Amino acid sequence: MASIAQALEEALRHHRDNALGPAEVIYRRILEVAPDEGDALNLLAVLCLQTGRPDEALTLATRAVGATPGAPSFHATRADAAAALGRPALEADSLGQALALTPPSPQAAPQAAAWQRRRGRALAATGDITTALQALRAATALAPQDIDAQDDLAVLLTRAGAVDEAEARLTDILARQPGHASAVRNLASIWLNRAAARLAAREPAEAAILARRAVELDPGRRDGWARLGLALTALNQPSAAADALRQALPLPGPVEETAEILINLGFAETRQGRFAEAEAALDQALILAPGRAEALNHQGILLHAQGRLEEAAAVLGRAVAAAPEDHRPLTNLGTVLRDLGDDEATETHYARALALAPDDAAVHWQRSLARLLVGDMATGWQDYEWRHRTGQLPPLDPAVAAVPEWPGPERQEPAGLRLLLHAEQGHGDTLQFVRYAPLLAALGARVGLMVQPALVRLMALSFTGLTVLPAGTRPTTADWDARVSLMGLPYRLGTALDTIPAACPYLTPPPTDAWRTRLAQAVPPGMRTVGLVWGGDPRPDDPVSALIDRRRSLPLTALAPLAAARDVRFISLQKGVPAAQAHAAPLPLLDWTAELKDFADTAALVACLDLVITVDTAVAHLAGALGRPVWVLSRTDGCWRWLRDRSDSPWYPTMRLYRQRHWGDWTHTVRQVADDLVSEPTN
Secondary structure, three states: OHHHHHHHHHHHHHHHHHOOOHHHHHHHHHHHHHHOOOOOOOHHHHHHHHHOOOOHHHHHHHHHHHHHHOOHHHHHHHHHHHHHHHOOHHHHHHHHHHHHHHOOOOOOOOHHHEEEHHHHHHHHHHOOOHHHHHHHHHHHHHHHHHHHHHHHHHHHHHHHHOOHHHHHHHHHHHHOOOOOOOHHHHHHHHHHHHHHHOOOOOOOOHHHHHHHHHHHHHHHHHHHHHHHHHHHOOOOOOOHHHHHHHOOOOOOOOHHHHHHHHHHHHHHHHHOOOHHHHHHHHHHHHOOOHHHHHHHHHHHHHHHOOOOOOHHHHHHHHHHOOOOOOOHHHHHHHHHHHHHHHHHHHHHHHHHHHHHOOOOOOHHHHHHHHHHOOOOOHHHHHHHHHHHOOOOOOOOOOOHHHEEEOOOOOOOOOOOOOEEOOOOOOOOHHHEEEEEEEEHOOOOOOOEEEEEEHHHHHHHHHHHHOOOOEEOOOOOOOOOOOEEHHHHHHHHHHHHHHHHHOOOOOOOOOOOOHHHHHHHOOOOOOOOOEEEEEOOOOOOOHHHHHHHHHHHHHOOOHHHHHHHHOEEEEEEOOOOOHHHHHHOOOOOOOHHHOOOOHHHHHHHHHHHOOOEEOOHHHHHHHHHHHOOOOEEEEEEOOHHHOOOOOOOOOOOEEEEEEEOOOOOEHHHHHHHHHHHHHHHOOO
16 A cells, blocks of 8 residues: 555545545545544545535544644534534534634634634524624624625624614625625614514604615515505505505515515505405405404404494404404404494493503593593593504694693692693694683683694684684793693593583684675575585595595585575585585585685684584584584594584584484485475574
C-alpha cells in the first residue's frame, strides 16, 4: 500500500471528482491501518454527509475531533453532522469550538463570520436568544457586507423584542439591496405585527398606516391585505376595506384564512348596503367553514340590515349555540329581538353578553338604545355614556377634550361654573338637547354653546344670555372650567321619562314677516300650508348612518297620496341631495329652499306654516322645538328617542308619530298620513 499521505491524496482526488465510491474505499482502507487518522476520519464524515448518512458522519467527525482536537475544520464538520440530525445545541457547541481555534486574521474573517452566523441560528433554535444575538452581532461585525447575516440578526432582534433595531437594520438592508426577499418579508411582518397591536389597542388609524406600508412593500402578503381590511373596517371605511379584502382573496393561503377573509368581506359589503355581494361572500365562507359562528354572526347582521328579522334571529341563534362564550352573537341577537319588539328577551341577551364582556362598549351602547326605547332612562342614559368608546363617533377636537369634563351637579356645582356645552352628533341631536342649556344657566352656570355652523345664528337668537360659538373654535381652560356634550346632559341631570324638560317652544326664529307675506301671496286664502321633508342627510362618509338614512328616507313620489288633501299647499323644506326631486313633485309644491341658508332661515319659514310632515331628520326637531305641529314618519326600527309604539312624544308636545308597519314599506304609513291630512283640520 502507498503511504497514508499518498492514499489520502488519491482519495481526495476521487472525492473532488465526485467519484465518491472509490474515495470511500480508500478512506476506509486508511482507517483500517490508522484508525485515528484525523484527516481520513474527517473526510469520510464529509462524504457520509454527502451521501445521506448523518449518523455515521457524526460518529466519524467526533472521532476526528478526538484524534485532532486542534483542527477547526473538524469541529465544523461535526457541526454539519449535528445540523443534519437536527441537534442545534451540539451544532452550536461544535461551531464555538471551531471559532475558538481560529486565530483572528483578515484571511480567516469570512469563514469565522459564516460560522458565527450558523452558530447564532443554532443557538436561537435552542432558545438561547442572548447568546445567539452575540453570535450574530459578531458575524455582522466580521462581514458587514453580508446582507443575509444582517437579515438573520434582524429576525432574532424581532424575536427578542428589539423591534426598533430590527426595523432599522431591515430598512438598511433594503436600502443597500432593494427587493431582498427575506428582508422584505421580515420588515412587512414587523409592520403587520405592529398593526395587529394597534388594532388590539383600538388605534385603527395607526394600524391602517402600518398595514398599508406592509402591502406596499410586499404586495403578495395575503395577511397584509387582510389586516389592512380589518383596520379600514374599524375606521368605518367599508368600501376601502372591501377593496383590500378582495386583494387578499386570490393570494394563496389556508382554507381557514380564506373563510376569515370572506367573513370580513361580507361584513364590509353589508356596511355599504351591497347586500347581494355580502350574501355571496358569506355563503362562500359557510361552504368553506360550515357552522362557523363568526360567519353565522355576520350573516345574521346582513339579514337584519335587510329587514329579514325572523331569519336573522334564527341564524344568530345558531351562532350563539356554536359559540356560547362569544358575546357578539348574543349582542346582535338582542338587537334583532329589540326590533322584533321582544324587549324582555332583548334585555336577557344583553345581560348575558355583558356577563361575558363587561367592558365591551358596543354591548353597553346597544343596550342603552334598547333601554331608552322602552323608557328605562336610568339604565339607558348610564349605558349611553359608553358611546364614545365604540369607535363609531368621531373623536373630540383635542382642544375641546383638553377642557375637563363636567361630571354633573352632584360632584361639581354648576353655580358660578364656566360650562361649555358642545354638539356631538347630528343637527337634530343638537336641536333636541339644547333645551338643557337654559336650565343650567338658571342654576347659575355661565353657559357656552358650541354648535354646528348651520345652527349658530338660531342658537344666538334663541339663547341671548349664552355665549354661542361655532364648532371648530379652540376653547381653552382659561375660558372654561368644564365642558360636556349636549347628549351627556340627560344622564348628568338625571332625566327620567316623567321629568323630560318638554316646555316648547324653546327656540326663537328670526322675524317672520317676510315669509308670511310671501305665503299670503302664493297661497290662496283658506288653504293650509304644510312643510315637507322626505329625505335625511345620506352621510356618505359614515356608512352606519348612511344605511339608517336609506331606511328613514323615502322618495318624494311616495308622498303622492298626500295630494288628496285639496286644501293644502305643500312647501318644500328639503335640503341636500334629495331636494333635486322637488322639480318633479307629484303634488303641488312651493320650493324656496334656495333661500334657506341655515337653520335660522328654515325656522322662520317653519314658524309660519300650519304643519310640518317630515321623515325622522333634523327638521322634525326644529319644528317640535318651535312648538309647531309636526308629523313624523318613523321607520320600523325607529329611533330610541321616539320610544316604543307611541304616537306622541314626551320630548315635543306638538309631535305626532306615524310608524312604518313593514321594513322598507312606506305605503300604509303615507296612506294614514294622507287620510289624517284630509280628515283633520290643522291646528
